């Protein structure tokens with residue numbers, strides 16, 4: 001997985017640690033991570049209920 005950096009100076013996302021503008025870019029944290037996790041657990045729960053309905057568990 002590639003690291004994505006975000007420049008605090010110009011706000012641009014870059015793959016490099018040093019932005020094109022010369023400013024040091026900081027690692028961009030994936031903000032959607034917790035949301036994805038919530039959906040994943042919801043999907044797991046929904047699947048378990050589906051299996052239970054079919055009498056597979």
Ligand SMILES: [Zn+2]
Nearest residue numbers: 007010019021
């Ligand atoms: Zn920049």
